[in-house]
Amino acid sequence: MKVTIKKIAEEAGVSVTSVSNVINNKAHRVSKEKREQINAIIKKYNYSPNMNARALVQSSSRLIGLLYYSQKPRLDFSDPFVTDVLEGIESIAKPKGFFTLVHNVSSAKDIADIQKNWKFDGLIAVGFNQALFEKIHESLSVPIVFIDTHLDQAVYHNLTSYPDRYFINTNDRVVAAMATDFLLENQHEEIAFLSYDFDEGETSVIQQRFLGYKLALEKRGLAFRSEVVYTDEEFEKMLADHKQYTAVLVTADYLAMQFIQFMKKNQAFREIGLSVISLDDIKYAQLNDPPLTTIRLDQVRKGELAMEKIEKLVKGEEEVEQMTVLPGQLIIRETVQKRK
Amino acid sequence: MKVTIKKIAEEAGVSVTSVSNVINNKAHRVSKEKREQINAIIKKYNYSPNMNARALVQSSSRLIGLLYYSQKPRLDFSDPFVTDVLEGIESIAKPKGFFTLVHNVSSAKDIADIQKNWKFDGLIAVGFNQALFEKIHESLSVPIVFIDTHLDQAVYHNLTSYPDRYFINTNDRVVAAMATDFLLENQHEEIAFLSYDFDEGETSVIQQRFLGYKLALEKRGLAFRSEVVYTDEEFEKMLADHKQYTAVLVTADYLAMQFIQFMKKNQAFREIGLSVISLDDIKYAQLNDPPLTTIRLDQVRKGELAMEKIEKLVKGEEEVEQMTVLPGQLIIRETVQKRK
DNA sequence: TTGAAAGCGCTACCAA
DNA sequence: TTGGTAGCGCTTTCAA
Numbered sequence: 001m002k003v004t005i006k007k008i009a010e011e012a013g014v015s016v017t018s019v020s021n022v023i024n025n026k027a028h029r030v031s032k033e034k035r036e037q038i039n040a041i042i043k044k045y046n047y048s049p050n051m052n053a054r055a056l057v058q059s060s061s062r063l064i065g066l067l068y069y070s071q072k073p074r075l076d077f078s079d080p081f082v083t084d085v086l087e088g089i090e091s092i093a094k095p096k097g098f099f100t101l102v103h104n105v106s107s108a109k110d111i112a113d114i115q116k117n118w119k120f121d122g123l124i125a126v127g128f129n130q131a132l133f134e135k136i137h138e139s140l141s142v143p144i145v146f147i148d149t150h151l152d153q154a155v156y157h158n159l160t161s162y163p164d165r166y167f168i169n170t171n172d173r174v175v176a177a178m179a180t181d182f183l184l185e186n187q188h189e190e191i192a193f194l195s196y197d198f199d200e201g202e203t204s205v206i207q208q209r210f211l212g213y214k215l216a217l218e219k220r221g222l223a224f225r226s227e228v229v230y231t232d233e234e235f236e237k238m239l240a241d242h243k244q245y246t247a248v249l250v251t252a253d254y255l256a257m258q259f260i261q262f263m264k265k266n267q268a269f270r271e272i273g274l275s276v277i278s279l280d281d282i283k284y285a286q287l288n289d290p291p292l293t294t295i296r297l298d299q300v301r302k303g304e305l306a307m308e309k310i311e312k313l314v315k316g317e318e319e320v321e322q323m324t325v326l327p328g329q330l331i332i333r334e335t336v337q338k339r340k
Numbered sequence: 341m342k343v344t345i346k347k348i349a350e351e352a353g354v355s356v357t358s359v360s361n362v363i364n365n366k367a368h369r370v371s372k373e374k375r376e377q378i379n380a381i382i383k384k385y386n387y388s389p390n391m392n393a394r395a396l397v398q399s400s401s402r403l404i405g406l407l408y409y410s411q412k413p414r415l416d417f418s419d420p421f422v423t424d425v426l427e428g429i430e431s432i433a434k435p436k437g438f439f440t441l442v443h444n445v446s447s448a449k450d451i452a453d454i455q456k457n458w459k460f461d462g463l464i465a466v467g468f469n470q471a472l473f474e475k476i477h478e479s480l481s482v483p484i485v486f487i488d489t490h491l492d493q494a495v496y497h498n499l500t501s502y503p504d505r506y507f508i509n510t511n512d513r514v515v516a517a518m519a520t521d522f523l524l525e526n527q528h529e530e531i532a533f534l535s536y537d538f539d540e541g542e543t544s545v546i547q548q549r550f551l552g553y554k555l556a557l558e559k560r561g562l563a564f565r566s567e568v569v570y571t572d573e574e575f576e577k578m579l580a581d582h583k584q585y586t587a588v589l590v591t592a593d594y595l596a597m598q599f600i601q602f603m604k605k606n607q608a609f610r611e612i613g614l615s616v617i618s619l620d621d622i623k624y625a626q627l628n629d630p631p632l633t634t635i636r637l638d639q640v641r642k643g644e645l646a647m648e649k650i651e652k653l654v655k656g657e658e659e660v661e662q663m664t665v666l667p668g669q670l671i672i673r674e675t676v677q678k679r680k
Numbered sequence: 681t682t683g684a685a686a687g688c689g690c691t692a693c694c695a696a
Numbered sequence: 697t698t699g700g701t702a703g704c705g706c707t708t709t710c711a712a
Contacts, residue, residue, distance in 0.1 A: 004689055015699040020691060031697060046479070051458050052401070053689035055392040057704045063441075073434070077427040078623045083417035090444055091414045099458070101403075101441050104430055118391050118439070139386070257627045264629065283418045287597045289604065289629035344705055355683040360707060371681060393705035397688045 088303020122310035175328035176212030187339035188247035247275035290334035428643020462650035515668035516552030527679035528587035587615035630674035
């Protein structure tokens with residue numbers, strides 16, 4: 001037998017209103033006597049209110065939507081960029097009584113389906129691009145926190161026109177420049193760039209890092225050479241070209257690990273004294289052999305911050321900063337050697 | 341302005357019933373003429389029904405709850421046991437129109453809060469123990485698929501008494517024996533066992549693997565030696581004891597990677613020709629140096645299977661098998677050497 | 681084929 | 697301090 005607020009009210013000999021008041025911590029509206037009685041019955045039946053009914057009337061739900069963008073219909077959850085954010089969110093959401101609905105967004109159409117369905121209190125969108133941002137911005141009115149979403153500067157310069165849109169980013173340009181600088185400081189002047197394939201024309205995480213890399217080179221008076229820019233498909237080519245560079249900046253730890261393994265297999269890592277620096281500092285970075293020198297991006301923290309912002313927004317009491325940029329932290333381990 | 345079914349009905353000049361019928365693919369109850377008109381308006385407003393209202397009346401929701409057990413309030417999402425399951429679930433759930441709510445369960449109390457809240461169509465519970473199983477079994481009536489949940493044999497021998505409870509497991513005993521056997525075949529007779537801390541008295545994943553390890557030894561006529569059973573806190577001890585064993589069975593790739601790194605650091609891995617086999621085959625296993633010999637458990641597949649079961653259950657058409665046991669697959673790479 | 685109306689469980693408003 | 701009741705948006709009878 002289903003137990004509803006009505007049943008509780010009947011059994012306690014009070015009105016549903018009183019029960020509702022007790023549930024919703026408006027206990028001061030109920031006499032202590034009745035309050036205790038109601039609580040006893042609630043406990044007896046292990047009752048907790050139906051969230052659908054509650055959401056229906058309140059137009060709010062304690063439900064957070066976590067939207068991951070990926071072109072592939074299948075999200076790669078072994079990617080720490082994906083899961084660390086989730087970890088951060090859950091750690092804040094659970095104690096605050098929020099539930100997290102995870103959804104993979106691969107097209108604009110997916111977005112339309114989402115909000116209207118579930119009356120989210122807020123959305124956290126990870127890795128969106130400009131097109132998707134615009135789509136979701138105009139079709140949904142709930143607060144949205146964007147993580148690692150790189151947009152045209154026009155948006156960032158005009159944040160006030162985007163109320164209820166919040167951003168948590170790494171300054172990818174700075175962070176890539178930081179990595180490049182570290183290589184430079186270690187006397188490396190011929191630095192390759194290795195990343196997943198990307199479109200130079202569109203603002204994206206990788207594209208920003210690429211810019212940072214070029215900038216750092218330029219600042220040092222060094223020429224950028226497009227011949228030493230590689231994608232994850234070009235390990236063979238990198239092997240053949242290895243005399244063209246003494247160090248490489250890799251845009252992700254995982255990719256760096258693959259690359260190093262490949263070079264080791266071909267006697268071209270330790271033997272030629274190749275230096276490697278990457279970005280992320282995933283849990284496995286320090287288990288690599290040699291342990292990865294990398295820049296910690298702290299995705300977990302981003303998740304926590306996003307959830308904290310949403311919680312404040314729901315409470316509606318505090319001001320919430322629209323833009324939060326997290327610094328990267330250089331983690332020196334063993335893959336970068338001073339060049340002799 | 342909010343667009344509801346009522347608004348659509350008004351604008352189309354029909355009743356809400358007709359609109360409802362169109363939405364729910366009972367289109368045959370509506371004349372073609374009206375149907376087209378309604379569809380046009382729906383499209384115009386990009387309307388989609390409020391799931392809360394729908395769930396309220398139907399007591400069903402297209403919502404799946406994914407419950408992870410962990411003692412810690414904070415779930416470790418970098419654990420592939422956690423995320424691979426999620427990946428499998430989402431890959432099936434999304435195309436079928438299900439949404440996945442992720443929740444971390446660390447106590448019996450968490451369970452009570454859950455079901456009543458959201459009217460799940462089904463639950464997927466990962467890594468539960470006997471106590472939690474019983475708690476959730478008696479308090480919830482929706483279908484539940486348990487993944488990697490080890491229970492007293494009494495339950496498994498009497499599955500018919502547990503309708504709507506489904507199980508997807510690895511036979512951890514078999515899989516651990518398989519790993520041990522592989523070591524044995526390679527002439528190792530002194531085999532250590534390394535795992536996270538566990539309670540020998542309670543049925544659990546690790547406890548089952550421990551049993552499998554002992555069984556395999558026994559079958560070979562080898563004595564089990566409790567001195568070579570270690571936890572993740574005892575790397576130092578393992579180093580000191582290294583003459584006591586020539587190979588080690590580790591219950592998780594991640595732990596194996598940590599152990600190997602530790603031993604390498606102390607010149608006690610390659611130098612003493614230690615062999616290691618572990619379980620999981622996470623994505624990083626092959627990037628280890630040397631690449632890990634391990635047993636693939638395929639957690640992604642488990643997630644897919646769980647979601648498939650639930651989908652069938654919701655449709656209510658097909659019979660669903662209550663117990664599915666997935667085999668492990670030996671992946672031979674480079675951490676096991678034939679003993680000389 | 682169509683629509684009116686009841687009711688899902690809850691909160692919020694207003695009156696007592 | 698208490699309770700009656702409207703109404704959230706939808707599906708589902710049931711009657712027309």
